[in-house]
Amino acid sequence: MRTCDFCGRQEDDEAATLSWSTAVERGRTRVFCDTCSREHLRAMEGKLDSEWW
Ligand SMILES: [Zn+2]
Known part of the structure; x- marks a missing residue:
């Protein structure tokens, strides 16, 4: 299980998290x-911290 650090979405399926990014x-x-x-x-390409989004 992975959890999105931005919206809190949780995904049990490993395959579904392949398009997730870290x-x-x-x-x-x-x-x-x-x-x-x-x-x-x-924003990510700009290497900005998520606090600034
Ligand atoms: Zn999310």
Whole structure:
């Protein structure tokens, strides 16, 4: 089971989390679901911390 660190969505199916993405911020690994990854792709590419989204 993985949990999206942004929206809190939980997914039991490992295959469904393949499109999820992870980002390391200040040494902490954060996990984002496919929806949040798409929504915040621009911010992620800008290497902005999620606190600034
Ligand atoms: Zn999410």
